[in-house]
Amino acid sequence: MRDGINTARLGIPAVSLVTEDFWPQGNFVAQALGMPSFPRVQLPHPLAGTGTAHLRSVAEAMAAQIIGGLKND
Amino acid sequence: MTDLLQAVDESAALEMLHEAGCTDGLPVIVPTPDRVSTLVLATGLDADLQLGSMGPANGVATVGKVATAAVMAGCLPDHMPIVMGAVNAVLDPLFDLAEMQSTTHCTAPLIIVNGPGRHSCGPVASGFGALGPGHRANACIGRALRLCMINIGGARPGESDMALLGHPGKFTYCLAEDEEHSPFTAMHTDLGFAPDDTVVTVIGAEAPHSVMYSGDADDSEDANKLLEVLAIGLANMATNNAVLTGGGAVVILNPEHAKILHDNDFDRRAIITKLWQLTHYPTERLAYFSANFAARIKGDTYRCFDKPEDILLLMAGGSGLYSMVMPSWCAGANRNQYVSKKVDLEQFCEVPALAAMADQN
Numbered sequence: 001m002r003d004g005i006n007t008a009r010l011g012i013p014a015v016s017l018v019t020e021d022f023w024p025q026g027n028f029v030a031q032a033l034g035m036p037s038f039p040r041v042q043l044p045h046p047l048a049g050t051g052t053a054h055l056r057s058v059a060e061a062m063a064a065q066i067i068g069g070l071k072n073d
Numbered sequence: 074m075t076d077l078l079q080a081v082d083e084s085a086a087l088e089m090l091h092e093a094g095c096t097d098g099l100p101v102i103v104p105t106p107d108r109v110s111t112l113v114l115a116t117g118l119d120a121d122l123q124l125g126s127m128g129p130a131n132g133v134a135t136v137g138k139v140a141t142a143a144v145m146a147g148c149l150p151d152h153m154p155i156v157m158g159a160v161n162a163v164l165d166p167l168f169d170l171a172e173m174q175s176t177t178h179c180t181a182p183l184i185i186v187n188g189p190g191r192h193s194c195g196p197v198a199s200g201f202g203a204l205g206p207g208h209r210a211n212a213c214i215g216r217a218l219r220l221c222m223i224n225i226g227g228a229r230p231g232e233s234d235m236a237l238l239g240h241p242g243k244f245t246y247c248l249a250e251d252e253e254h255s256p257f258t259a260m261h262t263d264l265g266f267a268p269d270d271t272v273v274t275v276i277g278a279e280a281p282h283s284v285m286y287s288g289d290a291d292d293s294e295d296a297n298k299l300l301e302v303l304a305i306g307l308a309n310m311a312t313n314n315a316v317l318t319g320g321g322a323v324v325i326l327n328p329e330h331a332k333i334l335h336d337n338d339f340d341r342r343a344i345i346t347k348l349w350q351l352t353h354y355p356t357e358r359l360a361y362f363s364a365n366f367a368a369r370i371k372g373d374t375y376r377c378f379d380k381p382e383d384i385l386l387l388m389a390g391g392s393g394l395y396s397m398v399m400p401s402w403c404a405g406a407n408r409n410q411y412v413s414k415k416v417d418l419e420q421f422c423e424v425p426a427l428a429a430m431a432d433q434n
Contacts, residue, residue, distance in 0.1 A: 028232055032131050032233075
């Protein structure tokens, strides 16, 4: 979340990807950094180490939301 | 001082603080205005003076807020120079406090005190059980920093402090170096300070890991074997230091182990250089356990520490078979650097201790 907000502050469109277990932390950081409505997409948890096939399926399922966030739809 | 809470008595006030998530789970001293004012007075500074922003909540750390945490932790006025030094250390951008507070790793700020303030600001214990219970200054100073991190920095488990398990040092984690009995130069002098400077060094560190070694004066490899087991503890393949690399770490030699090294002509520089060398590993070892992390490494070997100075070395504890190592987190923009702050003891004021004030009342 912090990286996403810092990227956006550079004028670069950004969406933060936040896994389910870290969603409350994402909300906390967005609030603390003064951008509570910063676009973010919730991913399943865990992701790390779940294998290429699973990661690909998550990416395919979430791509539209991520692009939508970047376009600020 | 704003937003004063009201309660019918101390017990009710304590429950309010617990309920509001302002404690570490243990009972605290209720920070009444008089008590806070006493510790502010001890700092010689204005209560409203801003020391910096404390993440992840980006709360503004003022002298008054730090004094409030110190009261809650049970600090005496004499402890305040070290508390302020520790707070100033973690507020240094090099420390990456916001990121450290947010990580899933168990890291906690380890406070190491050097110089004359070890005696005048506590005393801060450096001998038997220095990291355990029974030493008021060690317990209260480390706890004060933690309560700052909770109440100013906003660290709450599972919401903003994402440590998966944490470790007991997150309650308090503070000791001094036993400079008087060490055969080596004091740690802070190696960091560029004068022997008479009071220096507070803080590093995000794992819980202490015991390193057992039974010396043998008849063994010509005695010192080298000790260094080998210290290196194993410092950066075994289960540590971030061996996997993420590039961070700092801590080695606390007990007097017996320090003597073994000293008797074999190792000085401070030689010890950390040897530990640095002993933690150069084959890349294939990392690749076996963590292929993703090994992929970034070019070459057949890699270094767990960028340079010998990344290893903090001090002597403390009772004499015996056990030294301690603290691996670290190794992440954040500045890779878990330690930060040292000189404390100007002249700036602080002597004021009556809380207990003495209570007796007068």
